[in-house]
Amino acid sequence: MTGVVVRLGSVSVAYAGRPALTDIDLTVQAGERVALVGPSGAGKSTLLAVCAGSLQPDAGDVEVLGQPLARLDAAALRDLRRRIGLIHQRLHLVGRLRVVHNVNAGHLGRWNSWQAISSLIRPRQLDTARIALGRTGIADKLLARTDQLSGGEQQRVALARVLVQDPDLVLADEPVASLDPARGDEVMRLLCETVATRDRALLVSLHDFELAVRRCDRVIGIQQGRILFDRPSAEVDSGLRDALYALDRT
Structure with missing residues (x-):
């Protein structure tokens, strides 16, 4: 797949009259790994929800995998979501x-x-599931009850589910929040490699600024629902980081 995977044009979203996103322009190309960073409540999760088609913006245009979301009926939107992890x-x-x-x-x-339905009785494609779990470091948990796992292990199950899906676009909202730094770095490496080797795209929100810079191609800083900066990772420095979070304190 080549070309634009995500395109947002002048997108705005408000909750009960309070702006969550304001006039967002964003393009993600196939093969890119893009991180969204910024303080809690900056609008990162809202932006991902708009890209997933689970939240309709109040204004602006959203195109995902070549499809204008506002023009899709329910069936077409379901088909599109099968291509989104x-x-x-x-x-x-x-x-x-x-x-x-x-x-x-x-x-x-x-x-x-x-x-x-039959897979709930006798699980299908056990080897595929085991391999995906192995890539996240928990192959031994294949037959464990999910609610008996730790929060970090459950997060890795969610990642394995996406690996099995093999989507064209991955939208990840704080995928390493419950993991220790070493495991979080490994999971981000895996996510980035998965989309890059297939010429697909990753859009991920992260609280860990340094991890975003280290693992992603681009870093987008969001503050109070607006894009403060959108730079290649090599151009992102501590000055941009300090400006992004200092604004939240004024």
């Missing part, structure tokens, strides 16, 4: 199910109803 802050895992079933949810866009 999501890692949410809340993970959206089913705790009472075994890990393999949550990982296999990445197949649901390709499986028919019979395949999905």
Whole structure:
């Protein structure tokens, strides 16, 4: 895949009259790994929700994987979402199910109803799930109940689900929030390699500024719903970091 994966033009979103995003222009190309950084409440999660098609902006245009979201009917939007891998802050895992079933949810866009239901009785593609979990460091948890895992392990299950899905675009909202620094760096490396080797794109929000600079191609600083800077990682320095977070204190 080549070309533009995400394009936002003059996008604005408000909650109860309070601006969350204001006049956002953003383009993400195939093969790019783009980090969103900024203080809590800056609008990073809102921007990802707009790109996922789960939140309609109050103004502006959104195009994802060549599709203008405002023109899609429900069926077309479902088809598009099968090509988008999501890692949410809340993970959206089913705790009472075994890990393999949550990982296999990445197949649901390709499986028919019979395949999905039968896999709950006798899990399908065990080797695929085991390999994905192995890449995140928890292959031994394949048959464990998901709600018996730690928060960090559950976050890695959500990542394995995306690896199995093999999407064209990954939207990740704080995917390393529950991980220690070493494991968080490893997970980000894996995410970045997964999209880069397939000429696909990653758009990820991170609280760890240094991790964003180290692992991503571009870093976008967001403050109070506006883009403060959008630079290649090599051009992002401590001055930009300090300006981004200092504004939040004024």
